[in-house]
Amino acid sequence: MDSLKIRKIFANGIISRLIFEIIILVMVIPLVVFSQENSLNFAVDFSRFRSQGSDVYVEIYYSFDRDGLTYQKSQDGYQAGSLIRTYVKKGSKAMMVDSLVITDFVKAKNEISPTQKFTEQSNIQLEPGDYELVSRFTDLISKKSFTVSQGLKIESFSTDSLALSDIQLANSIQKQPQRENKFDKNGLRVTPNASKTYGAGLEQLSFYSEAYNLKYDGEAKNSTYHSSYYIMDQQEKIIKEISGRPRTKPGASSIINGSFDITDIPSGFYSFKIVVTDDFSGQSTEALKEFQIFRQGDFLARRVKAEPTLIEHAADSEFEDMPEPALNEHFEKIKYIALKEEQGIFKQLDLAGKKEFLKNFWKSRDPQPVTLINERKEEYFRLIEYANTNFSVGGKQGWKTDQGRVLLVYGKPDEIERFPSNSDTKSYQIWNYYSIEGGVIFVFVDIMSIREFRLVHSTHRNEVQENEWRERYLSY
Secondary structure, three states, X not given: OOOOOOEEOOOOOOOHHHHHHHHXXXXXXXXXXXXXXXXXXXEEEEXXXXXXXXXXXXXXXXXXXXXXXXXXXXXXXXXXXXXXXXXXXXXXXXXXXXXXXXXXXXXXXXXXOOOOEEEEEEEEEEOOEEXXXXXXXXXXXXXXXXXXXXXXXXXXXXXXXXXXXXXXXXXXXXXXOOOOOOOEEOOEEEEEXXXXXXXXXXXXXXXXXXEEOOOOOOOOOOOEEEEEEEXXXXXXXXXXXXXXXXXXXOOOXXXXXEEEEOOOOOOEEEEEEEEEEEOOOOOEEEEEEEEEEEOHHHHHHHHHOOOHHHHHHHHHHOOOOOOHHHHHHHHHHHHHHOOHHHHHHHHHOOHXXXXXXXXHHHHOOOXXXXXXXXXXXXXXXXXXXXXXXXXXXXXXXXXXXXXXXXXXXXXXXXXXXXXXXXXXXOOEEEEEEOOOOOOEEEEEEOOOOOOXXXXXXXXXXXXXXXXXXXXXXXXX
C-alpha cells in the first residue's frame, strides 16, 4: 500500500456511527417513499494541480440531480440520503479516498425542481503513476447504486518550463477572501460543474486554472503574460476566440479564471482551450477541456420547424394582454439596447402600436428564430435579475445603476478587478471586456461610499473618457 502513497487532505470521511444512524432511521420509519423516477445524472470530474515535490494535488468533483433521489416520509416532511464512496486503484491495490453522506429534507414534494443539483468535492494528493478513479453513488432509501470509473494519469509538473494545470469548469466563481469550505482556494469560491454541461439557466462558461513557472528577473520583475481562450466544435473549428490583455505577473505562478457568455452557441459538444504565453520568456503552454451545451428549446425547435406558426404565436401572445403601463415599463428596461430612432418612435405610439413594436423589437433581435424561445431576450432579462441582485442600492433597482446599464448593453465582463477602500482611496472596480474593440475597460468608483459604483472612465469609444479619473475621483 505504501507504493500508492495517497495522502488525504481534507477529513471528508463520515464516521461509521453516522452511517449506522441513517440505516437505522431507514429501518424504523414506516416505508412511505416517493421517487421522482428521473435520472440521477451522477457525474464525476477531476482537476490536477501542482503540489509539493513531484506529487500532484487532485480535486475530485461530484454532482447529481435532486429530483433523482428517493424520498421517504418522515414526521414533518420527506427525507433522502445518499452515500458517495471514492477509491483510487493502482494495479491490484486500492484505497478509499473519501466517503461522503449527503442528506436532504423537504416539507413538500413541490420544493424539488429539475434544475436543482447537489455538488460535492474530495481532495487527495498522489505520486506520479497510472490510476483508476472509481466513484460509487448509493441511494440509501432505494438502495440503487451507480458507479463511475475513469483513468487518472498523474505526471509531475515541470519545475522550470511554463506549465498549466487542468481546467476546472465551474457553475460560479466568486471572491472569497477567507477560506470557509472545500470550494474555496486562492481568494475565490469555485463551485465545480462536474457534469461539464451548460445551457438554459447556466449561460456563463466559468473556468479556473493555474499557471506555473512564469519567468522574471530583477530587470523584468514587472514583465507580463497573456492568455488566449478558444471554444471549438467537434471538428476543431473555432466558434469563439478571445485574446486577453497583457497582465503583470504576480510572481512565478498565477491564477487564470473568468467566464464567457455562451448564449449564442447552440446545443452540442465542444472543447475549451486556454493558451498562456509568457511575454518575457516567450514560452507558451495550453490546456484543453471538453464540455457540452444543452437547451431543450433547441431540440423542440426541430420538431416544430415545419410549423413556424407555432413559434409566431408564442412570440405574438406575450404582449397581447399587457396594459399600457406594463408596456411602458417593459420598454424602459430595454431602452439601453434600443436605437435612438426606436426610442422616439415608441413614445408616439398608441396601445396597439406599442404591442406591435415590442413584438417586432424582440423578433428582430432573435439569434435563432427557429427555436421556441428568444435567447437574446431570455439572457437580457436574466441580466436584469442579476443586476437587481448585485447592484441595487437604497431604493434604486440594480438595472438602473451605471453598472446595471453597462451589464445590459455589453453583457457580463470577462474579468472584474476589485479594489477595496482604504484610508486614502475609495473603493473601485475595473471591468475588462477582451472581445470588444480589441479590449476595453470600464472603471466604476464608489464616489459617495454607499456602494453605488458610478462609471467615471472607459476606453470604449462611445462611453465617458476621463484619463485622470484616479486624481479626480479616488481620493477622499
